[in-house]
Amino acid sequence: MSGGVSNPDYWLRVWAARGLLWVWEDRAAPVIEEALGDSAWRVREMAAKVAARHQLGDLLELLQQLRDDHPDRRVAAAAARAIARISSANA
Numbered sequence: 001m002s003g004g005v006s007n008p009d010y011w012l013r014v015w016a017a018r019g020l021l022w023v024w025e026d027r028a029a030p031v032i033e034e035a036l037g038d039s040a041w042r043v044r045e046m047a048a049k050v051a052a053r054h055q056l057g058d059l060l061e062l063l064q065q066l067r068d069d070h071p072d073r074r075v076a077a078a079a080a081r082a083i084a085r086i087s088s089a090n091a
Contacts, residue, residue, distance in 0.1 A: 010040035017046040021053050029056055036062045041072045048075065052082035055089045 017035050020028050035047035036059065048066060051059045063086075066079035 008040075010038070010043055013038060013040065013043045014046050017043060017050055020050045024054050029054075029058065032056060033059055033062065036066065041070075041075050044070070045072075045075045045078045048078035048082045052078075052085040055086050057086050057090055060086060 013035065017032065020032065032047050032050050035043050036051070038044055038047070044066060048063060050056075051063060060083060063079045063082050067076050067083060070076045070079065
């Protein structure tokens, strides 16, 4: 191995989003919005977790689409949890 990354490239996006669970700035919200539409389901799942943690209410519509239409149960469940957390915080 030549020292390069041997894992699928989506792992970099997953871990970048995961970092935003713990180190947050509001200017990162558009990145999470984009990540909710990423081609890799693991990125979408992590983005939903970040949206929940930081209560990103502007993303509710995208989260509802993932909850209702996403074929992967893990993504749909993460979106449902995010919706519940955001909704309860805004109630």
